[in-house]
Amino acid sequence: GRHSMLPRHVQRLGRDWIAHWNGSRILALNSPVSNCMRWARCYPWASFPLPVPVDFSANWRVPPLFGPWRQFQNPNWQLDNFTQSSCFHLPNPSMKSEGEEPLTKKRRLSGQHDTSAPEEETNFSNQKEELCLSVAPNEEKHSSKKGTIKRRWEYFCQHTRTMKIFENKETNQSNTESEAKFDFTVMSYNILSQNLLEDNSHLYKHCRQRLLIWTYRFPNILQEIKQLDADVLCLQEVQEDHYRTEIKSSLESLGYHCEYKMRTGRKPDGCAICFKTSKFSLISSNPVEFFRRDIPLLDRDNVGLVLLLQPKFHCTTNAAICIANTHLLYNPRRGDIKLTQLAMLLAEIASVAPQKDGTFCPIVICGDFNSVPGSPLYRFIKEGKLNYEGLAIGKVSGQEQFPRGQRILSIPIWPKKLGISQNCVYEIKQQQKEENAGEKLEAAKLDDTQEVVIASEKLSSKLQHHFKLSSVYSHYFPETGIPEVTTCHSRSAVTVDYIFYSAANDDTTAQPGAEDSFHGGLKLLGRLALLTEKDLWTVNGLPNENNSSDHLPLLAEFRLIER
Numbered sequence: 288g289r290h291s292m293l294p295r296h297v298q299r300l301g302r303d304w305i306a307h308w309n310g311s312r313i314l315a316l317n318s319p320v321s322n323c324m325r326w327a328r329c330y331p332w333a334s335f336p337l338p339v340p341v342d343f344s345a346n347w348r349v350p351p352l353f354g355p356w357r358q359f360q361n362p363n364w365q366l367d368n369f370t371q372s373s374c375f376h377l378p379n380p381s382m383k384s385e386g387e388e389p390l391t392k393k394r395r396l397s398g399q400h401d402t403s404a405p406e407e408e409t410n411f412s413n414q415k416e417e418l419c420l421s422v423a424p425n426e427e428k429h430s431s432k433k434g435t436i437k438r439r440w441e442y443f444c445q446h447t448r449t450m451k452i453f454e455n456k457e458t459n460q461s462n463t464e465s466e467a468k469f470d471f472t473v474m475s476y477n478i479l480s481q482n483l484l485e486d487n488s489h490l491y492k493h494c495r496q497r498l499l500i501w502t503y504r505f506p507n508i509l510q511e512i513k514q515l516d517a518d519v520l521c522l523q524e525v526q527e528d529h530y531r532t533e534i535k536s537s538l539e540s541l542g543y544h545c546e547y548k549m550r551t552g553r554k555p556d557g558c559a560i561c562f563k564t565s566k567f568s569l570i571s572s573n574p575v576e577f578f579r580r581d582i583p584l585l586d587r588d589n590v591g592l593v594l595l596l597q598p599k600f601h602c603t604t605n606a607a608i609c610i611a612n613t614h615l616l617y618n619p620r621r622g623d624i625k626l627t628q629l630a631m632l633l634a635e636i637a638s639v640a641p642q643k644d645g646t647f648c649p650i651v652i653c654g655d656f657n658s659v660p661g662s663p664l665y666r667f668i669k670e671g672k673l674n675y676e677g678l679a680i681g682k683v684s685g686q687e688q689f690p691r692g693q694r695i696l697s698i699p700i701w702p703k704k705l706g707i708s709q710n711c712v713y714e715i716k717q718q719q720k721e722e723n724a725g726e727k728l729e730a731a732k733l734d735d736t737q738e739v740v741i742a743s744e745k746l747s748s749k750l751q752h753h754f755k756l757s758s759v760y761s762h763y764f765p766e767t768g769i770p771e772v773t774t775c776h777s778r779s780a781v782t783v784d785y786i787f788y789s790a791a792n793d794d795t796t797a798q799p800g801a802e803d804s805f806h807g808g809l810k811l812l813g814r815l816a817l818l819t820e821k822d823l824w825t826v827n828g829l830p831n832e833n834n835s836s837d838h839l840p841l842l843a844e845f846r847l848i849e850r
Contacts, residue, residue, distance in 0.1 A: 436822055438839075442813040469600045469847040470812065471566055474517035475653035475786050477614070477774070477838035478508050479830065480524040480556035490776040490837070493828050501529065504835035509537055511834070515815070515842055519596075520561040521612035521653035527555045534559075548574040552588030558612045558654075560594050570595040570607060575635045577616075577628040584701055587616050587624055591632040593639050595648075598847060606648070606847060608809075609640040613654040620692030622683020625657065625664055626675070626750070627701045633711040633752045649809045649847060650754055652787040655838070658684035659781055660762040660770075668787055669756055675700065676748035686781075698748045711752040757797040759786040759814050759843040771817035775829045776837045780820040786841050791848035808848050815842035 481501045484491065491499060498504075512520065520543065525534060527549045535545050544564050549557035562569075575591035591613035598606055613632050616624050632652075640647040658664040662685030667673035675683075681692025699709065706714045762771050762782055773784040790797030791808030817839060823829060829837045 436818065436826065438818065439816050440813055441816050443811060469598050469606075470844060471518040471598070471847070472516075472842060472844045473519045473521065473610070473651050473653065473786060474512075474515060474840055474842045475521045475523075475612070475784055476512075476840040477523040477655045477784060477836060478525060479504075479836040479838065480526045480554075481529065482526055482555055483524060490778055491830070493777050494830055498830055498832060498835070504830065505529070505533060507833060507835035511840060512538070513541065515840060517842060518563045518566045519610055519651075520559070521610065522559040522561070523612070523614040523655045524556045525559045527557060530557075530559065544569065546572045546592060546594060548576075548590045548592045550588040550590050551576050551578045554588065557590055558592045558614055560592050560610055560612050562594070562596060562610070566599055567596040567608075568599060570597050571639065573635055573639055575613070575632055577631055579705065582702060582705060584624060584627060585705075587621075587628075589614055589616050589628055591628075591635065591654075593632070593635050595639050606849060607642070608847065609636060609648055609650045611636050611650070611652045611654075613652075613656075615654070615656050615658070617657045619657075619684055619686035619690065620681045622664065622678075622680040622692065623696055623700050625683055626667070626673075626696075627705070629656075629664065629668070630701070630707055630711045630750065630752075631705075633754070634707045634713050637712045637753065647754065647789065649791075650756070650787075650789040651809070651845070652756065653785070653841075655784050656684075657686065657783050659686060659783065661685060665785075667750060667752075668785075669758060671752050671755055673750045674748055675750065686783075700750075709747065709750055711750065754789055756787040757790045757794070757811070759788065759811060759841065760817060764819070769819050772820050772823060772839070773817060773841065774838045775820060775823040777828070780823065780828075782817075784838055784841055786843050788843075788845065794848075809845040810848055812844040812846055814844070815840070817841075 481504070484499060520538070525547065527547075530545075530547055535547070538545055538561050542563050542565060543561040545559055545561040546569075547557060547559045549555065571594070573593040573595075575593065577585060577587060577589045577591070579585040591611065593609065593611045596608050596610060598608060611632060613628070615628050618624070636650060636652070637647075640650055642648050652668075656664065656668075663673055663675070663678060663683050665685070675696045676698065678696050679690060679693050680696055681687060681690025681694075683696075701707065703714075708714055760771060760782075763769065764771065771782055772780050773782045774780070788809045788811065791810045794808065794810040797811070826832075826834070829839070
């Protein structure tokens with residue numbers, strides 16, 4: 288009954304399992320079991336019964352050789368590399384089954400539904416596979432190929448305002464059109480800095496340790512970039528030493544030119560924008576530092592990067608495209624900092640993107656905004672205005688269902704010495720516009736000056752920007768209302784990554800009002816579909832064996848429309 292012939296460390300391992308199971312999960316070593324296992328390599332002669340609970344997960348495997356007992360005193364130890372013939376599986380106590388999320392994971396979004404896989408619309412046909420994720424073999428309903436989930440290219444019918452999935456890109460555009468138009472793709476991808484991964488290991492308890500090593504992760508990340516083959520890459524959490532030694536040279540070998548801005552504090556990661564030299568040339572590179580030593584509010588080291596690119600194609604005008612990339616502060620309780628960082632990025636874009644005729648060139652803004660769809664910060668980006676009077680700082684990003692930051696945003700949010708107006712432009716340019724506007728008002732001889740002063744006071748709690756932006760993604764699957772997910776780890780599965788763009792007036796995929804933005808602009812041709820939370824937990828969340836970041840890459844195809 289006590290298995291006296293077992294090696295001592297194996298007996299102690301059994302007692303350790305028992306000690307960590309609570310309540311109904313307490314097992315005795317002499318419990319009757321139906322299965323036996325053969326100890327691989329170390330004791331090929333030994334065959335003995337061990338207790339197996341009902342909910343043992345396929346994600347955990349016994350190691351082939353037990354070392355010193357201290358390796359089991361670490362609560363994060365992983366079971367790995369057991370031979371395929373020995374199918375004894377240990378459970379993660381917080382996992383009910385392979386296809387479910389950890390019980391410790393908290394859903395922080397109000398009204399978030401159970402994320403079951405959406406049914407595909409019946410009129411969707413000719414589906415194109417673009418990216419595969421490894422999944423459990425029983426998830427065949429997601430894919431015709433066993434063990435994979437497909438992310439498909441969704442192309443938009445420009446005349447019917449509907450989305451269809453085509454076999455290939457040529458299905459939606461004729462050869463003559465492609466010759467006359469400039470089409471390009473943009474990817475936004477938070478690749479998960481190794482330094483941040485190790486500092487926040489509690490977020491990745493569901494992962495095997497070997498999957499979290501950089502030497503394992505980087506080839507996977509590079510393979511994703513190769514496979515998706517975007518013309519412009521906007522990368523976040525790019526660790527400086529990895530960028531210098533591996534990432535930059537690898538991307539340059541793929542035909543990219545790379546621009547990089549590292550964070551200004553202790554954390555050695557930053558943002559990078561890389562573009563194919565066969566499609567663009569660089570006009571200017573403009574880094575943005577959100578840290579200001581003389582402003583207590585801006586004590587965080589996040590950064591942004593804004594590039595002005597010249598397309599390499601024959602066109603009647605001097606077309607340019609502004610590409611911006613950022614990673615805003617995570618802290619859900621500091622919405623004041625998030626809004627100020629966003630205003631600084633928009634001010635830099637406003638200084639880079641103007642053209643000779645006074646209009647803005649087409650703009651694409653990518654990044655990890657650490658804010659969820661529908662939040663005040665998200666609405667400000669899309670709607671171009673936000674009245675923040677009475678708004679609690681913990682509600683700005685919408686990251687927490689019950690926000691802990693209850694302090695109300697001050698009016699104004701940032702001090703005047705920052706040099707950025709409430710219209711999110713640098714004060715010097717704002718003053719020039721106000722002087723011109725003042726001359727017009729004086730010429731009109733407005734009588735009630737007091738009314739003007741009162742109106743300006745009311746506008747002091749209102750933020751504005753001059754870009755009418757659309758989001759590439761709709762954030763919910765139309766048939767089910769289930770949320771799309773861009774990041775998924777042990778504690779959260781939400782959308783925080785976005786690609787925003789200035790829509791052309793004939794872009795039928797833009798939200799209402801965006802058609803007024805410019806005479807020219809960008810038309811969204813297609814996007815790489817996102818997944819649901821349930822989809823991602825069928826592959827044990829992120830990172831997993833094939834996808835080595837805790838974020839999904841976002842990818843969109845645009846067409847440049849000349850004015």
